[in-house]
Amino acid sequence: MALFWIASIILVAISVVVIALPFIKQKSNNDAQLRDELNKALYKDRLEELAEESNEGLVGNQQELIDDLKQSLLDDIPGDTSSEVENNTSSWSIIVPSALLVVGLSYGLYFKFGASDEVVQWQQVNANLPALSKKLMSPQGTALSDDEMQDLTLALRTRLHYQPDDSTGWLLLGRIALANRDVDTAIGAMKKAYNIEADDTDVMLGYAQALMLSQDDVDQDKARSLLGKLVQQDYVDLRVFSLLAFDAYERKDYSAAVRYWSIMQQMIGAQDSRYEMLSRSIENAQKQMGQQIGEGKSVSVTISLGDQVPVDSNAALIVSIHSADGSPMPVAAARYPVGTFPRTVVLDDGSSMLADRKLSSLDSLLVRVRIDSDGNVATKQGDWFGESEAVRMGEPVDVVIDNQY
Numbered sequence: 001m002a003l004f005w006i007a008s009i010i011l012v013a014i015s016v017v018v019i020a021l022p023f024i025k026q027k028s029n030n031d032a033q034l035r036d037e038l039n040k041a042l043y044k045d046r047l048e049e050l051a052e053e054s055n056e057g058l059v060g061n062q063q064e065l066i067d068d069l070k071q072s073l074l075d076d077i078p079g080d081t082s083s084e085v086e087n088n089t090s091s092w093s094i095i096v097p098s099a100l101l102v103v104g105l106s107y108g109l110y111f112k113f114g115a116s117d118e119v120v121q122w123q124q125v126n127a128n129l130p131a132l133s134k135k136l137m138s139p140q141g142t143a144l145s146d147d148e149m150q151d152l153t154l155a156l157r158t159r160l161h162y163q164p165d166d167s168t169g170w171l172l173l174g175r176i177a178l179a180n181r182d183v184d185t186a187i188g189a190m191k192k193a194y195n196i197e198a199d200d201t202d203v204m205l206g207y208a209q210a211l212m213l214s215q216d217d218v219d220q221d222k223a224r225s226l227l228g229k230l231v232q233q234d235y236v237d238l239r240v241f242s243l244l245a246f247d248a249y250e251r252k253d254y255s256a257a258v259r260y261w262s263i264m265q266q267m268i269g270a271q272d273s274r275y276e277m278l279s280r281s282i283e284n285a286q287k288q289m290g291q292q293i294g295e296g297k298s299v300s301v302t303i304s305l306g307d308q309v310p311v312d313s314n315a316a317l318i319v320s321i322h323s324a325d326g327s328p329m330p331v332a333a334a335r336y337p338v339g340t341f342p343r344t345v346v347l348d349d350g351s352s353m354l355a356d357r358k359l360s361s362l363d364s365l366l367v368r369v370r371i372d373s374d375g376n377v378a379t380k381q382g383d384w385f386g387e388s389e390a391v392r393m394g395e396p397v398d399v400v401i402d403n404q405y
Helices: 002-024 031-055 062-075 083-113 116-127 129-137 146-162 167-179 183-196 201-212 217-231 238-250 254-268 274-293
Strands: 299-305 316-323 332-337 343-347 364-372 384-387 397-401
Touching: 002 083, 146 167, 167 183, 167 201, 183 201, 201 217, 201 238, 217 238, 238 254, 238 274, 254 274, 254 332, 254 343, 274 343, 299 316, 299 364, 316 343, 332 343, 364 397
Parallel strands: 299 397
Antiparallel strands: 299 343, 316 332, 316 364, 364 384, 384 397
16 A cells, blocks of 8 residues: 555656646746847947948047947846746746645545545455455355455455466365356356366366356266266265266266265265265155156165174175076176165166166066175175065065175
């Protein structure tokens, strides 16, 4: 702010000098002074002429003529010498009021239309950026008020104007836009952050989240591509699976949504308060699967464990559906996180192993369930398993895992 006032004073001073300069440099240009200078020049010329005429003998009374010439010069000298003083006085009488007018108008118009209060507030908001950013990034970031969100947005835009390569700033701006449901701003900010740091997982997740809200199919495909890369990371954020589940549910790919929500349950554990909410989401998706496929075209399997069966949280649950004759080649299969038991899973034509033989083509079937402990479906040694009796398509299936290979 001090720099602004210094600059304004310099500009006003330059304006005053520009106004006063013509008056300061003004020369006295009155007729009496010009006549005096002209008479002096004529006097000198006439003296030279008299000297030449005297030398040629044309003039006999040279001294009298010189005396007359001097007298004529004295008679013609201006008697009033106060005009210059008056001229200088009149110049300052214009300069001083003009300078005061420039200063008064400049600062008066600024205080009236210059929004000085807003400028002061803007500078205060910029100074408060670290505190607002810390509050947003904290677990209670949603506690920011509307005014604080506006202040943080203003401060971030100011900072990013001067530091356009700050990926963290663009990420914060994108998150604020997401909170305000401003999809276009969120996508633009997240894209800038992604262009700066394409390998940062937080940036990738934020960009994917923004693109997921777009109505453009190209944006949504880009979001799925980013989420696919994040899933392949050593550590996968819970929000990645949440976005994948939401996207799958919106696309009516209910089996995929169930799979992702089940993974989330495995990650957070049954003691987490969100576990029950995920269970309700899974049940709802399973109901939608039944409605989507039609009565008798999906298989609902309820799985429970024998008392002696240990559960490794890193193991996988493999559910396979076979023809009623017990053929080892499954017609459909699906892999899930172990999760908790008892639990219910639903398989449909989307789980079919062969395109020309759908699960819905079976009249009767049996279900085999195995806990895969080593992550290799080809090896079964030591794995616990269970098998149902043959049932007709559409009937519920119960399987108890209580045998070991």
